[in-house]
Amino acid sequence: MILPFLYTFMLASSPLPGPETVVLDTLSEAVLVSSYKQVLSLGKVASPVTEVRLEDMEARGLDDFKKLSLIVPNLHIPDYGSTMTSSIYLRGLGSRIDNPVVSLYVDDIPVMNKNAYDTGMFDISSAALFRGPQSTLYGRNSMCGVLTLNTLSPETWQGTRLSLEYGNANTVAAGFSHYSGSGVGFSVNYRHSDGFYLNTYTGDYADRSDLLNFRVRVWKQLRQDLVFENILSASWTVQGGYPYRQYNEADGELAPIAYNDPCGYRRLTVSEGLKFKYMSENWTLNSVTSLQFLGDRMELDQDFTARSMFTLEQSQLEGALTQEIILKPEAGWRKSWWNWQTGFFGFAKYTDMSAPVRFKQDGISELILANANKGLAALLPGASLAFQEDEFDISSDFGITVAGAALYHESYFSIGRWLLTAGLRVDYEWTGMDYDSRSLVHWTIRAPMIPEQGYRPLECVYQGREKNSWWEFMPKISALYDFGNVKAFATFSEGYKSGGFNTQIFSDILQNRMMASLMENAPVEIPVPDVTASNTVYRPERSLNLEVGARFAFTRGRH
Numbered sequence: 316m317i318l319p320f321l322y323t324f325m326l327a328s329s330p331l332p333g334p335e336t337v338v339l340d341t342l343s344e345a346v347l348v349s350s351y352k353q354v355l356s357l358g359k360v361a362s363p364v365t366e367v368r369l370e371d372m373e374a375r376g377l378d379d380f381k382k383l384s385l386i387v388p389n390l391h392i393p394d395y396g397s398t399m400t401s402s403i404y405l406r407g408l409g410s411r412i413d414n415p416v417v418s419l420y421v422d423d424i425p426v427m428n429k430n431a432y433d434t435g436m437f438d439i440s441s442a443a444l445f446r447g448p449q450s451t452l453y454g455r456n457s458m459c460g461v462l463t464l465n466t467l468s469p470e471t472w473q474g475t476r477l478s479l480e481y482g483n484a485n486t487v488a489a490g491f492s493h494y495s496g497s498g499v500g501f502s503v504n505y506r507h508s509d510g511f512y513l514n515t516y517t518g519d520y521a522d523r524s525d526l527l528n529f530r531v532r533v534w535k536q537l538r539q540d541l542v543f544e545n546i547l548s549a550s551w552t553v554q555g556g557y558p559y560r561q562y563n564e565a566d567g568e569l570a571p572i573a574y575n576d577p578c579g580y581r582r583l584t585v586s587e588g589l590k591f592k593y594m595s596e597n598w599t600l601n602s603v604t605s606l607q608f609l610g611d612r613m614e615l616d617q618d619f620t621a622r623s624m625f626t627l628e629q630s631q632l633e634g635a636l637t638q639e640i641i642l643k644p645e646a647g648w649r650k651s652w653w654n655w656q657t658g659f660f661g662f663a664k665y666t667d668m669s670a671p672v673r674f675k676q677d678g679i680s681e682l683i684l685a686n687a688n689k690g691l692a693a694l695l696p697g698a699s700l701a702f703q704e705d706e707f708d709i710s711s712d713f714g715i716t717v718a719g720a721a722l723y724h725e726s727y728f729s730i731g732r733w734l735l736t737a738g739l740r741v742d743y744e745w746t747g748m749d750y751d752s753r754s755l756v757h758w759t760i761r762a763p764m765i766p767e768q769g770y771r772p773l774e775c776v777y778q779g780r781e782k783n784s785w786w787e788f789m790p791k792i793s794a795l796y797d798f799g800n801v802k803a804f805a806t807f808s809e810g811y812k813s814g815g816f817n818t819q820i821f822s823d824i825l826q827n828r829m830m831a832s833l834m835e836n837a838p839v840e841i842p843v844p845d846v847t848a849s850n851t852v853y854r855p856e857r858s859l860n861l862e863v864g865a866r867f868a869f870t871r872g873r874h
Contacts, residue, residue, distance in 0.1 A: 350463065351423050351590070351601040351641050352452050354656050354727060359734055361793035361804035363388075363446040363864060369467075372436060378480075378488065378506075380433045383462075387444050396522075397556035397580040398433040399613055405446060405459040414813045416856075418449070418457040421464045422546050424588045424605045425453075427635040427664055431584045431609050434550045435528045437490045437504035438467045438476065448810025448860045451738040451791040454660060454721050458810030458858045466546075467492065469500035470534040478504075484520075485509040498534040503527075512558035516573040516621045524554035544590040552582040559619045576616035576626045583610045597647035600640065607635040607664075623675035623706075624682070635664035655726040663718040671710040672822040679706070687830065691760075698762035700833065703770040711752045711821040717813075719744035725791070732798075738791040747782040748816045750848060752825045758833060775829045777821075781848050785855055787811050803865045812856040820851055 357364050365387050367377070377383060381392040391404040395411075402409050403417040410416050419426040426432060442464050449461040473494050480488040485508065492502030505527050510520030530548040537543050557578045561570040584607070591602040610632050618624035641658040674683065679702055688699045725738035757770035793806040824846050 350465070351592075351603060351639075352656075352658075354643065354654055354725075355734075357443065358802065358866070358868070359795060359797075360445065361734070361736060361795040361806045362449075362808075362862065363866075364443060365390075365446075366441060366443040369438075369440045372439065372442070378436055380436060382436075383442060383444075389446060390444060392433075396558060396578075397554060397613070398526075398552055398582065399430050399556075399580045399611065402429070403432070403462065405444075408459050410812065412819065413815050413817070414456050416456065416459040416812050418453050418455075418461045419464070420453070420461065421548075421586075422466055422588060423590065423603050423639075424546070424586065425637055425662075426586075427607055427637065427662065428609050428633055428666075430582065430611055430631075431550075431607075434552075434584070435504055435506065435526060437478070437528060438492050438502045438530070439464050440467045440472075441465045447806065447862055448789075448791075448808040448858055450787075450789040450810040451723055451725055451740045451808065452658075454723070454740060454742055454789075455719065455744065455787075455811065455813045458812050458856065466530065466532065467494060467500065467502070468532055468534055468544075469494040469496075469498050470544075476502075484511050494532075499531075500533075501529075501531045503529045510555060512572055514558070514573065515571045516575055519555075521555045521558040521572055521578065525552070526554075527551045540594045542592040542594075544588075546586075546588040546590070548584075548586045550582070550584045552580065554581075555579045556613075557615060557619070561619070573621050574616040574619045575621045575623065577614045578616050579614050581612045584608065594645070595647075596645060598645055599643045601643070603637075603639045603641075605635075605637045607633075607637070609633045617672075618678070622677045624678035625675060626673045627670065628673075629668070629670040631666055631668040633664060633666040635662065637662040652729050653726065654729075655724065657722075657724045659720070659722055661718075661720040664716075666713070666715040666717075668713040668715065668818065669711070670713075670818065670821075671708045673706060673708050675706045679704075683826070687833075695762055698760060698765075701759050701761060703757035703759075707754060707756050709752065709754045709822045709825050711750070711818065711825070713751075713816075713818055714749040715746070715816065715818075716748075717744070717746045717815075732796055734795040734797070736791065736793040736795075740787075740789040742787040742789070742811075743784070744787070744813060745782070745784040746813075746815055747780065748818075748851075749780050750778065750818075750821065752777040752821050754825055754829060756829070773829065773832055775825055775832060777825055777828060777848070779848055781816060781852055783814055783816075783852055783854070785814060787855065787857075800868045801865055802868075803863075805863045806860070807862075808860050810858050810860070814853050814855045817851045817853060820846070821848075824848065824850075 357366055375386060381394055384390045384392045389406045402411050403415055405417050408416055415429045419432050445461045447460060449457045453461045473496050476492045478490040488506040490504030494500035507525050510522040512521045514521045528550045533545045535543045555578060558572050560572050587606045589604045593600045612630040615627045617627050639658060639660045641656055643656045684700055691698050691700060719742060721740055721742040723740035725736060728735040753776045755772065755774045757772050759768060759770050761767055789809045791808040793804060795802055795804040827846055
């Protein structure tokens with residue numbers, strides 16, 4: 316357990332009223348002040364919503380992304396051993412690989428790779444979790460919900476913040492930020508830990524970590540009708556990871572952490588966001604543009620033992636471009652009984668990934684040769700397959716392109732105490748994968764009465780391209796009735812999780828192709844499973860959600 320010492324110094328002037336500044340009376344009527352998407356206050360959204368503010372997060376020590384699940388209902392963000400595996404589970408549903416089921420937006424900018432979800436929480440002014448499919452407004456990968464994070468902005472807060480923390484395992488955290496009245500703010504924070512879990516094989520702690528975050532936020536009112544905002548953020552992470560232990564079912568004991576090959580994770584993320592807001596008498600046009608870069612590398616001892624079985628090193632470089640345009644009515648167009656928003660979203664991203672699996676001496680003997688020789692000896696007694704190499708790589712390189720575009724609309728009708736919502740989103744998405752998997756080993760078969768022919772090269776190359784595309788139509792209908800302190804609602808909505816490619820099975824595909832090539836030259840025939848790259852393609856997953864609920868506001872404004 317960390318026993319922290321925390322000191323926070325704040326010197327702040329009064330918030331400056333701006334076009335997005337809202338005076339908050341109760342939490343139930345709180346507004347996402349920096350959100351371009353949310354027309355309605357949180358209290359009028361016809362789905363379960365939980366909002367956590369800066370003061371609550373700091374009072375509860377929520378300095379880590381995963382700790383949100385400690386206080387937010389239905390949310391589970393497990394620790395799988397590194398910040399790379401930052402899966403979000405909501406209402407029991409989640410995804411460990413590839414596309415998530417909960418989208419993350421930071422300052423109206425979608426985070427395009429879930430490997431970048433788990434960063435620090437310094438200067439997060441609010442976090443709001445919307446449960447249930449939110450795909451009409453947020454689109455892809457929000458079939459279970461959306462988590463929105465808003466950072467402090469010099470538009471609404473000016474001052475200086477300093478935090479210092481020290482705890483067990485030589486855990487040190489420090490943060491500094493300053494937001495000026497000129498519309499410029501910056502923050503930087505650093506966190507280090509020596510680790511808590513000892514690898515008894517190496518004598519080092521497996522979970523040592525360092526994290527550095529930096530953000531610059533500029534807000535300017537260029538003209539009376541035009542507001543500009545620039546948000547530049549970067550994060551650097553270096554950590555050990557995956558302090559896994561073997562569990563013995565017989566006696567219920569956990570073995571100590573003891574593995575021989577390196578485990579760890581490194582990540583650099585950079586995000587540049589440009590936001591414009593044009594305001595006229597009749598309408599407001601919002602534009603959000605982002606450029607995102609992610610470079611990371613994971614090293615994994617896949618057997619998590621002191622034996623030399625097999626390892627994985629996965630690295631990727633990814634660049635993404637997103638553009639969203641949102642049109643909302645103002646006094647000239649908006650009716651007292653009707654409000655609406657219409658938007659366009661487009662994106663493109665490219666990922667260059669390399670994921671070689673290295674088979675080592677024990678892994679070759681027990682996982683490959685033992686299985687092959689078992690079948691070979693049954694057909695040809697005394698025969699055995701042998702490799703010249705003590706270790707070899709099964710290399711897998713991928714170039715994955717994803718692009719998509721969407722149009723959406725939501726209308727809000729106020730009829731007495733009723734608030735009715737109707738919306739529709741149309742998405743088109745295309746994805747393609749170029750793959751190049753290869754391996755080289757030297758082999759021979761030894762058998763009685765057969766002269767030994769020496770080691771022969773076996774090179775296996777598997778290259779090609781797969782692609783996939785789809786249309787998605789996502790409707791939403793909801794009704795909310797306001798009783799005062801109680802708001803009852805019913806919602807029907809549809810969401811989807813994007814399709815893609817399961818790159819993790821390419822090493823299995825190449826192993827099968829290697830064995831098939833070996834059997835072509837063997838004196839006997841052993842069947843080999845036929846798995847191809849087409850088996851890696853998966854279509855989108857969809858969800859239909861019908862929900863009825865109620866929200867209660869108590870005297871202190873909490874629900």
